[in-house]
Amino acid sequence: MLEAPQRRQARFITFEGGEGVGKSTQVKRLISALARHSVEAVRTREPGGTPRAEAIRSFILQGRSEAWGTGAEAVLFAAARLDHVNALIAPNLAKGTWVVSDRFSDSTRAYQGLTGGVNDRLIDALEHLALDGHTPDLTIVLDMDPVVAFRRVEQRAVEDGLQLTGDRFEKEEIEWHQRLRQGFLDIARNNADRCVVISADQGEDELEAAIWDAVRTRFPELQA
Ligand code: Z5A
Numbered sequence: 001m002l003e004a005p006q007r008r009q010a011r012f013i014t015f016e017g018g019e020g021v022g023k024s025t026q027v028k029r030l031i032s033a034l035a036r037h038s039v040e041a042v043r044t045r046e047p048g049g050t051p052r053a054e055a056i057r058s059f060i061l062q063g064r065s066e067a068w069g070t071g072a073e074a075v076l077f078a079a080a081r082l083d084h085v086n087a088l089i090a091p092n093l094a095k096g097t098w099v100v101s102d103r104f105s106d107s108t109r110a111y112q113g114l115t116g117g118v119n120d121r122l123i124d125a126l127e128h129l130a131l132d133g134h135t136p137d138l139t140i141v142l143d144m145d146p147v148v149a150f151r152r153v154e155q156r157a158v159e160d161g162l163q164l165t166g167d168r169f170e171k172e173e174i175e176w177h178q179r180l181r182q183g184f185l186d187i188a189r190n191n192a193d194r195c196v197v198i199s200a201d202q203g204e205d206e207l208e209a210a211i212w213d214a215v216r217t218r219f220p221e222l223q224a
Contacts, residue, residue, distance in 0.1 A: 008039070008221055010093045012134065014104040016187075017142035018180055020149035020156075021200040022207060026142070027102045029208045030215065034098060037222055041098035042088070046080065046107065050087045053080035071122060074112035078126035081105060085134050093134070105131060106139060106187050106195075114183035115176060138218045140211055141188045142200035146177035149200070 013030070015023040027043055034041045047057035056076055059065060065073050081104070092099050105127050113123040188195035196214045200207060216222045 008096070010096045011098050011137045011219055012089065012093060013098070013100045013215065014106070014136040014139045015100070015102050015142065016104070016106045016110070016139055016184055016195075017144075017200065018146050018149055018177055018184070020146075020151075020153040021142040021144050022152075022204070023102050023142055025204060026140075026207060026211055027100050029204070030100055030211060033208070033212050033215075034100075039098055039222070040096075041100055042092050043100055043102075044084070044088055045102035046084060046104055047077055048080065049084040049089075049101070052083045052087075056080040070112050070116040071118050074108055074116075074118045074122060074126060077108045077112065078130040081108075081130040082132075085130060085132060089134055090132075101136075104136060104139075106141075106184065109187055110180055110183040114186065115180045136194060138215065139188075139191070139195045140214060141184050141195050141197045142207075143181065143185065143197050144200040146174060146181055150174075150177075 015027055017023055024045075027045075031041050031043045046053070047060060048054045056079060060073060060076055065076055068076075089099050089101070108126065109123050112118045113120065185197065188197045196218070198207070198210050198214060202210070
């Protein structure tokens with residue numbers, strides 16, 4: 001009797017890092033690379049990914065939560081994440097579709113926790129509640145000097161014909177972004193079984209190849 005073909009286990013991959021390091025660009029490229037290997041994957045982002053989480057995204061990124069303080073903002077990011085996990089991430093993984101997210105819970109730890117001063121107990125508790133066991137299988141941390149990354153963001157604004165006023169995160173001082181960079185590196189070091197740090201200071205094609213290498217190393221089933 002013929003055996004039914006084995007369905008590959010769906011994987012959950014996240015991209016993390018500071019602004020302008022190329023996360024969105026590489027998330028799209030990874031989705032295409034997976035498709036070329038017959039892997040169905042959904043692209044999503046945080047904050048956001050579902051209508052309710054996108055509503056929280058607009059509220060926060062417009063600066064409307066700023067007066068509430070960083071702790072309350074961490075709770076809002078986690079509320080968005082809870083919906084994102086329940087309504088998009090978990091159902092897709094359950095039906096065998098891979099999920100690739102532009103930012104996830106490490107961003108709360110890096111921005112609100114390690115850089116924003118929210119204590120570990122709150123960050124740990126929020127992570128536990130919002131993830132409910134859905135820890136990423138692989139996290140790609142894109143790392144580069146924030147000054148160089150800012151130039152990319154400026155260039156993008158010029159190309160889009162926008163005035164670079166920046167949202168409230170992008171107005172923060174460069175020193176703050178250096179600490180943020182170190183925060184992501186610390187998270188990667190403390191979660192070495194899950195995270196891979198890749199230099200983002202290379203061309204888009206070279207970076208895509210380095211990411212694909214990391215993905216194929218982590219998931220050998222892709223080499224079949
Ligand atoms: N946040 C938080 O505080 N807590 C949380 O829990 C979560 C988020 C989940 C979301 O912003 C904000 O929310 C973010 C953290 C905070 N803070 N800020 N600001 P967002 O989603 O709007 O923005 P972002 O995540 O910071 O992404 P970004 O600025 O759009 O950058 P990116 O996605 O990393 O880069 P990109 O869009 O792919 O590329 C940027 C430009 O560089 C673009 O013009 C590209 O064409 C160019 N590019 C890309 N790759 C290259 C290479 N390799 N070489 C040269 N140029 C390149």
